[in-house]
Amino acid sequence: MRNALAIARKELSIYFTTPLAYIVISVMVLISALLFMSFLQRFVQIQEIARVYTWARMPPDVPRNLTDGVVLPLWGWVMLLVVLAGPLLTMGLFAKERRERTFELLMTVPLRPWELVAGKYLGGLSITAISIGSTIVFPLVLGVFGSSESGKALEWQTVLLGYAGLALLGGTAVALTMLISAFTESEFLAGFIGFILMIVWLLLRDLGQAAEEPLRSVLSYVALETHLSQLMRGVLEVKGLVMFASAIAFCLLLTHRKIEGERWA
Numbered sequence: 105m106r107n108a109l110a111i112a113r114k115e116l117s118i119y120f121t122t123p124l125a126y127i128v129i130s131v132m133v134l135i136s137a138l139l140f141m142s143f144l145q146r147f148v149q150i151q152e153i154a155r156v157y158t159w160a161r162m163p164p165d166v167p168r169n170l171t172d173g174v175v176l177p178l179w180g181w182v183m184l185l186v187v188l189a190g191p192l193l194t195m196g197l198f199a200k201e202r203r204e205r206t207f208e209l210l211m212t213v214p215l216r217p218w219e220l221v222a223g224k225y226l227g228g229l230s231i232t233a234i235s236i237g238s239t240i241v242f243p244l245v246l247g248v249f250g251s252s253e254s255g256k257a258l259e260w261q262t263v264l265l266g267y268a269g270l271a272l273l274g275g276t277a278v279a280l281t282m283l284i285s286a287f288t289e290s291e292f293l294a295g296f297i298g299f300i301l302m303i304v305w306l307l308l309r310d311l312g313q314a315a316e317e318p319l320r321s322v323l324s325y326v327a328l329e330t331h332l333s334q335l336m337r338g339v340l341e342v343k344g345l346v347m348f349a350s351a352i353a354f355c356l357l358l359t360h361r362k363i364e365g366e367r368w369a
Contacts, residue, residue: 111223190277194228195295202289262338269335279355
């Protein structure tokens, strides 16, 4: 495991010596900030209308707290940013090695294939987690300056579970893109395919609504959005954790088999 951690530290240090990580994180924070301000302004307007007409006369689906009115809508867009950031940040984990002709040298290093795969995955996961964590400033601002009748500005259990869901989504994007990266020397191709597959995987439930049973139920279960929506509502379900863990483990296993095959080819 020490070798895997050494590779992870090396990959993470590379990210911060190139502009890509800074650009991706900056764009994510900028877009999130603009969306945050938009949702917050709309929520304030709803509060002002409710003071005039009273909550009893407001529609039941109108958000009545900052978690429902600001954080949850923001996460709906942050999910898409994570699906984009994950492939962008990890598309070169193996593709760059092939393009720069250092992959063959990497295969001669006295490392077991699983250590190499685990190390690169942890490096990609770390930078993706940093990009996701950069958006926690917005819930913190609401927690410090926001208020509600219950005395709590935010439902922190829901917020933390939501971030856990985003981390699982990012981990899945990293694992899938790394698998694709192991098969090509084109970083752009790996990132593009990873992004498209993640979008389809995320929206599989909506795309399968026209299908008949039992296919529709199967597509709904394997769709990432199904399990993310539960976590972002503050509901922790074991089947959701199993789904994400299985997806990540399957991608890592296939990547390991590919790298192991390359070593003995």
